[in-house]
Amino acid sequence: MGTKVSSGSTGTKYGYFLGCVMPAKMPWAEKATFLVSKHLGLDFDYMKESVCCVRPGVWKAINPDWWLTLTSQNLATAEKQNIVIVDSCNGCYISHWECLQELKEDPEKLEMVNRNLEKAGLQVTLSTDVKHFLQVLYEDVGIGKIKANxxxxxxxxxxxxxxxxxxxxxxxxxxxxxxxxxxxxxxxxxxxxxxxxxxxxxxxxxxxxxxxxxxxxxxxxxxxxxxxxxxxxxxxxxxxxxxxxxxxxxxxxxxxxxxxxxxxxxxxxxxxxxxxxxxxxxxxxxxxxxxxxxxxxxx
Amino acid sequence: MSGDSDRIKSWEKLLEAGLKATEHNQDEEAKMYPLRKQFRPAAPNIAKASLKRDFEVGLVYYVGDDVEQDRALCGLEKKPPTAHTFKEALERKRKILEESGIMKELGFDKKKGYFKY
CATH class of the missing domain: 3.40.50.11810 (Rossmann fold)
Structure with a gap:
């Protein structure tokens, strides 16, 4: 194993969103992602209690409001866990990120989503953030530190x-x-x-x-x-x-x-x-x- | 590739699984009732099998014994800390699906485990 050049953290608590495919078909990728993230000194753990993102390609086509509602369950869960959601699956990223943007821009949609989430004891307050794993590595860690490792x-x-x-x-x-x-x-x-x-x-x-x-x-x-x-x-x-x-x-x-x-x-x-x-x-x-x-x- | 050689059996099986999860197969029923007008159901047949899994697990893929074994080989906990482990997350999802009327609109009967159309 390589020597850690720096253990400095970005100060952000990251919650890694596994999604559907990775835990079932790519355990080697899951493990490697954690090895790399810990190696770089990130405060990086699983986002627990997650459900399907839900697949925008399917759910948005069926009904965009249903997609917003179901995707918001993960946003609400992340808020409770006080984490930034990290996605390495592009589909999960786009679902979470676009959902968050839409709820920020449209108060009526936010109200609709919260009406539906309330029945399960959840609420979205828009206090979380969504990042792609590439963003975490390149923008928060930095290419210099990656090269040094x-x-x-x-x-x-x-x-x-x-x-x-x-x-x-x-x-x-x-x-x-x-x-x-x-x-x-x-x-x-x-x-x-x-x-x-x-x-x-x-x-x-x-x-x-x-x-x-x-x-x-x-x-x-x-x-x-x-x-x-x-x-x-x-x-x-x-x-x-x-x-x-x-x-x-x-x-x-x-x-x-x-x-x-x-x-x-x-x-x-x-x-x-x-x-x-x-x-x-x-x-x-x-x-x-x-x-x-x-x-x-x-x- | 062309002709029979470009058939994709795994896709055909997926479609078949979707049709099996459907109470009223409109194509079949149209043979008996040719004047009955067909309509497009909310959930497409090809997506029904994965939607059904999502309703049962909270995610699209199961984590069974074989996957647990693979995860252990890679140095991971056998069960991922998702709705596979946290059943309360699945319960919340089901409640949202139920109470917001999505299940009804989709025509999914959770007791029977299939779509009406």
């Missing part, structure tokens, strides 16, 4: 999928993602498909395009370019990558070999943590065996 630069080539909702604030979050990934020593290989949607929301309506013309094209490109890992941060996007990889493997007999890794895993490795510290080798559709071997050999 890199003790084992990663000599690997990655493709990255940052995700559509991370572009909510123009190119700010994608820039954070790239700078932090480059700080780990990884080389980012640009491709024409980097901004292409993962297809998660499209899956319900048009599964063929969603699987074959989104993830299929990306994974095929990674194969052709002999990429070491496909890095992403969004759990919703991961869910779609995993789904597509399984469709290819189980239904089409095509096995992709590029491991899909979480941003926090690469950061943890560069901080000196070992793959076994966060279970990198377990429960994933494409085992990162070659990647781990390459990192061990320091090639």
């Amino acid at each position: 890199v003790v084992k630069p990663l000599n690997i080539r990655i493709m990255r999928h940052i995700g559509c909702h991370a572009r909510k604030h123009d190119e700010r979050f994608p820039m954070y993602f790239d700078e932090i990934m480059r700080a780990t020593g990884a080389t980012i290989v640009d491709t024409p498909y980097d901004k292409t949607c993962c297809g998660l929301l499209l899956y319900f309506a048009d599964p063929k395009t969603s699987i074959f013309e989104r993830i299929g094209v990306k994974m095929q490109t990674a194969k052709e370019l002999d990429i070491d890992a496909y890095a992403l941060i969004c759990s919703g996007c991961y869910d779609q990558f995993e789904r597509a990889v399984k469709v290819y493997k189980d239904e089409k007999g095509i096995a992709f070999e590029t491991p899909i890794v979480h941003f926090s895993e690469l950061l943890a490795l560069s901080f000196g943590y070992k793959p076994e510290d966060f279970g990198m080798m377990y429960c994933r559709p494409i085992p990162p065996t070659k990647l781990i071997q390459k990192l061990k050999e320091g090639k």
Whole structure:
């Protein structure tokens, strides 16, 4: 494990929102995120008692007021716990962030939401904040401190999928993602498909395009370019990558070999943590065996 | 890819699960009652299985024995500190769904565990 350069905290109590996908399908990412956050000296714990964000792609389409009401349960819970909500899933971030903005801007909606929450003994007072994990690392911790904690630069080539909702604030979050990934020593290989949607929301309506013309094209490109890992941060996007990889493997007999890794895993490795510290080798559709071997050999 | 090779069986299963969670399958009933006008239900069939899980768990995915084992292998608590563990959070969610009229509008019968349409 790497040496901590500084244990300074930002003074903010962060509550990490796990969402639906991460605790069930990405335990290695959950563990790595906590290793990295604690390593950087953040006051970082779980947001407890959380429920689904709720998926804006589904609920907003069904009824925007229902989405506002159900999402507000998490905002109210965060207020009770006196935490800033931290999302690393772009879908969860956009749901919480947009809900909070809408309630701040529309007193009638706030009143409607509180009327509904009241029945469960909850209330939103707009006293919490919502941040993306990229924001916490780049804006609150700072790229300088992150670079100072890199003790084992990663000599690997990655493709990255940052995700559509991370572009909510123009190119700010994608820039954070790239700078932090480059700080780990990884080389980012640009491709024409980097901004292409993962297809998660499209899956319900048009599964063929969603699987074959989104993830299929990306994974095929990674194969052709002999990429070491496909890095992403969004759990919703991961869910779609995993789904597509399984469709290819189980239904089409095509096995992709590029491991899909979480941003926090690469950061943890560069901080000196070992793959076994966060279970990198377990429960994933494409085992990162070659990647781990390459990192061990320091090639 | 084209033709039968681009069928996605897992998607078809998801749709089937949604239809199984529906009391009145309008397409089927239209064969018996061709003059009956179909309407678009609040919840689309393809999303019903995940909505049902959300109502049962508070989140879209279950955390069962296999997931608990995976979490332990990664050095985590077996159960995440979400509504999977804190059942009171799930109860609050159900109360909001119920009392705000969302369940009724969606036509979800929590006792039977399926959507009316």
